[in-house]
Each structure stands twice: as C-alpha cells, then as structure tokens.
Amino acid sequence: MSTPDDHTSFTQSKAAVRPVTVDQYEVEGAWVVVAAGELDMDTVPTLQEALEGGAASHPSVILDAGAVTFADSTALTALLRMHQTTVFRIAAPSPNLLHLIQITGADRILTVRPTVDEARTA
Numbered sequence: 001m002s003t004p005d006d007h008t009s010f011t012q013s014k015a016a017v018r019p020v021t022v023d024q025y026e027v028e029g030a031w032v033v034v035a036a037g038e039l040d041m042d043t044v045p046t047l048q049e050a051l052e053g054g055a056a057s058h059p060s061v062i063l064d065a066g067a068v069t070f071a072d073s074t075a076l077t078a079l080l081r082m083h084q085t086t087v088f089r090i091a092a093p094s095p096n097l098l099h100l101i102q103i104t105g106a107d108r109i110l111t112v113r114p115t116v117d118e119a120r121t122a
Helices: 002-019 044-057 075-084 095-104 116-121
Strands: 018-028 030-039 062-073 086-092 112-114
Touching: 002 086, 018 044, 018 095, 030 044, 030 075, 044 062, 044 075, 062 075, 062 095, 062 116, 075 086, 086 116
Parallel strands: 030 062, 062 086, 086 112
Antiparallel strands: 018 030
16 A cells, blocks of 8 residues: 555655756856756756756856757746747757657747757857
C-alpha cells in the first residue's frame, strides 16, 4: 500500500534519476542558457528561473539546447512564454526538442538557429 511519504520519495527519486543541468554566460550582451538533460514538469522550473533571470538583465536570451535529451509540453510552454517576454532564440536544438517544436507548429513562432553565434546575430 502506498502512503504519502512513499509518493514523495518516488517523486524525489524520479527527479534525481533525470536531472537537468543549466549553465549560463554572457556573450556580446546576450544571455546564453545551456540546458542539458530532460525537460519536464519536474525540471523545467530550473530552466525557467535561468531564462527569466537572463531576461531581467539582458536585452536577449538564447537557449543552447543541443544537450536536451527530452522535452515535454511543459518545456514547450516555458519556451513560448519566453518568446512573449523578451527577444528569445533557441540555438542548436537536439533532435528531440526540434521535433517537438516542429510537430506542434511552434517553429512558426520561435526563432531557431543551428548555433549560438547565429542565434545571437539573428
């Protein structure tokens, strides 16, 4: 039988198995956020915090998404919100993320470029 404590342990274990890492840096006035790992409802808040922090202090934000191994609708929603908030571009999306962007039609809204340099100058 499952107890509330069992559920909490499962959620924590689940997040520990599928972490996301986020690195950040500035390049010529743009804030670059590098995400690696799985982006889902457990991990998107970490990414969102980095993106929003960059938007608060820089005129544009770039997500370097080449190492994103999975992205769900929570991640897509966060990316679309960033697009509404600031000048936002996605660089080098992984095949999984690119597929999600294309299959949902978000490629007509989001700016996607093959490299950080191209995203910065787009």
